[in-house]
Amino acid sequence: MTDIRTFPGARPPDRCHRVDADGVGIAVNEWGSATDPVLMLVHGGADFSRTFDVFAPLLAEAGWRVVAWDHRGHGDSDHTHLYSFDADLRDAVQVFEAVAGHDPVAVLGHSKGGAIMTTLADAQPFRFRAFVNLDGIPYRRPGPDLADHQRTEALGTEVASWLTHRRRTAEGIRKPGTIEELARRRGTMNPRLSTEWLEYLVSVGARHDDDGWRWKLDPSMRMGGFGPWRPEWALFRMAGLAVPFLGVLVGAEEPMGWGTLPRHVERWMPRHGRLEFFEDLGHFIHIEQPQMVADMVLEFLGDPA
Amino acid sequence: MNVTTLRHNRVELALHEIRGGAGRPLLLLHGLGEASPNRVPSRAAAWPGPVYGLDFTGHGASTIPVGGGYTAEILLGDVDAAVTHLGEVTIYGRGLGGYVALLAAGALPDRVLGAVIADGPGLTGGPTEPISPAVVRLAADRRPPDPYALLELGRDLRPVDYALDIVRLAVGGSELEEPIDVAAVFRPPWLDAVAAAPGVAGLDVPEALALYAG
Numbered sequence: 001m002t003d004i005r006t007f008p009g010a011r012p013p014d015r016c017h018r019v020d021a022d023g024v025g026i027a028v029n030e031w032g033s034a035t036d037p038v039l040m041l042v043h044g045g046a047d048f049s050r051t052f053d054v055f056a057p058l059l060a061e062a063g064w065r066v067v068a069w070d071h072r073g074h075g076d077s078d079h080t081h082l083y084s085f086d087a088d089l090r091d092a093v094q095v096f097e098a099v100a101g102h103d104p105v106a107v108l109g110h111s112k113g114g115a116i117m118t119t120l121a122d123a124q125p126f127r128f129r130a131f132v133n134l135d136g137i138p139y140r141r142p143g144p145d146l147a148d149h150q151r152t153e154a155l156g157t158e159v160a161s162w163l164t165h166r167r168r169t170a171e172g173i174r175k176p177g178t179i180e181e182l183a184r185r186r187g188t189m190n191p192r193l194s195t196e197w198l199e200y201l202v203s204v205g206a207r208h209d210d211d212g213w214r215w216k217l218d219p220s221m222r223m224g225g226f227g228p229w230r231p232e233w234a235l236f237r238m239a240g241l242a243v244p245f246l247g248v249l250v251g252a253e254e255p256m257g258w259g260t261l262p263r264h265v266e267r268w269m270p271r272h273g274r275l276e277f278f279e280d281l282g283h284f285i286h287i288e289q290p291q292m293v294a295d296m297v298l299e300f301l302g303d304p305a
Numbered sequence: 306m307n308v309t310t311l312r313h314n315r316v317e318l319a320l321h322e323i324r325g326g327a328g329r330p331l332l333l334l335h336g337l338g339e340a341s342p343n344r345v346p347s348r349a350a351a352w353p354g355p356v357y358g359l360d361f362t363g364h365g366a367s368t369i370p371v372g373g374g375y376t377a378e379i380l381l382g383d384v385d386a387a388v389t390h391l392g393e394v395t396i397y398g399r400g401l402g403g404y405v406a407l408l409a410a411g412a413l414p415d416r417v418l419g420a421v422i423a424d425g426p427g428l429t430g431g432p433t434e435p436i437s438p439a440v441v442r443l444a445a446d447r448r449p450p451d452p453y454a455l456l457e458l459g460r461d462l463r464p465v466d467y468a469l470d471i472v473r474l475a476v477g478g479s480e481l482e483e484p485i486d487v488a489a490v491f492r493p494p495w496l497d498a499v500a501a502a503p504g505v506a507g508l509d510v511p512e513a514l515a516l517y518a519g
Contacts, residue, residue, distance in 0.1 A: 024372035081314070081370030082370045082372075152477070
């Protein structure tokens with residue numbers, strides 16, 4: 001079986017470079033002319049910037065310099081000692097600085113990338129020209145609403161499982177496999193995406209070692225986790241945003257989504273913000289319907305110049 | 306003083322044997338920006354067993370991470386590495402170390418037999434509600450304590466309901482009636498709530514350690 005995979009419309013980045021974020025090397029990918037106005041694309045948890053290989057070129061063709069980076073521990077960025085939401089924010093600022101200085105840029109964040117960018121738009125609004133939040137609006141903790149004692153029990157289970165993970169992670173190494181096996185594993189988290197796409201992602205986003213392919217995501221990272229931070233706190237910041245805002249929500253439930261519906265967030269919408277809802281599409285809406293989402297984003301952003 | 310190097314993911318942690326002996330160890334957790342002391346603190350002098358001090362990630366003789374990213378929960382992982390090495394312990398934590406002692410009492414209730422929370426740097430933590438984060442880059446400094454530790458652990462969020470969940474885990478899982486002791490005089494909102502919760506003692510440090518020594 002050949003290692004080369006293609007996917008209709010997928011195009012590798014036009015430029016790749018690295019930004020030094022306090023010693024952590026951050027891999028940056030760009031599509032489109034380097035002199036066009038900047039549009040940042042921010043990926044979600046466990047993703048990487050090459051997941052924009054179809055979506056980004058559509059935006060670049062419309063006159064945007066599309067810039068996406070791999071978060072620390074993801075894709076081609078360095079694995080490091082510690083990971084946190086605040087560290088991701090700081091790394092993001094290093095990329096904004098390297099690419100655009102203090103100039104305001106257009107930003108699109110997907111999933112956790114949307115939550116991170118909502119926080120950054122609140123903390124440093126001068127960096128934003130317009131903001132698209134693509135299904136990155138959490139409104140509550142994952143899981144069902146629980147009574148106090150059940151919540152404590154759930155926390156205990158989560159803490160124990162997190163510590164078990166931490167005890168093993170010093171020697172952690174990702175399981176190797178064929179392209180097909182890695183695609184199948186990822187498919188459990190991305191059930192709505194085609195096998196052809198997932199196999200393409202392996203070929204551009206995984207590492208080919210002697211004993212097989214491995215996802216590059218730092219094995220010490222783990223979905224979920226516990227702590228005082230609550231996903232819905234990003235939501236509270238949304239209400240005060242003054243930058244032109246487009247929020248996009250979806251109706252199809254799947255493992256990586258937050259299940260946020262318009263009625264959960266309407267009261268937190270920024271003044272003059274726009275909310276679009278696609279009942280039959282899933283969390284990776286820009287991969288399911290790249291052209292439709294690109295057209296909507298381009299129409300919202302207006303003329304790049 | 307004997308120093309054992311423990312591993313927590315990519316971080317090497319220094320565990321200092323401050324005083325040898327037999328029996329259940331007392332584990333000292335320092336405050337924010339501090340390191341383990343060279344001598345047994347006077348208030349812990351009567352502890353009957355050995356006394357150890359753990360340097361948290363980014364402090365003392367432990368690894369300084371590249372590019373920050375601290376949370377109190379990561380320091381809980383540091384304590385877990387020490388407890389895995391030492392077995393059952395009683396913890397005496399100052400400031401930030403007191404907050405981490407609380408987390409450890411909740412996370413490891415069968416192995417942390419008593420956690421004393423005392424005044425010290427980093428006791429307060431940050432706000433209890435979301436605020437605009439300070440997204441700032443600090444000048445590189447490879448000397449301990451890591452400036453990112455001071456920045457991030459000095460303002461980490463400590464909501465009251467989270468602290469109370471941890472207390473419930475500790476009390477529910479411990480063989481002790483009062484597995485947590487609040488000896489601190491200064492009590493930020495999270496600690497005020499902890500002090501008032503069932504299963505939490507309010508003894509001074511020597512009294513609490515005498516209780517936990519059994």
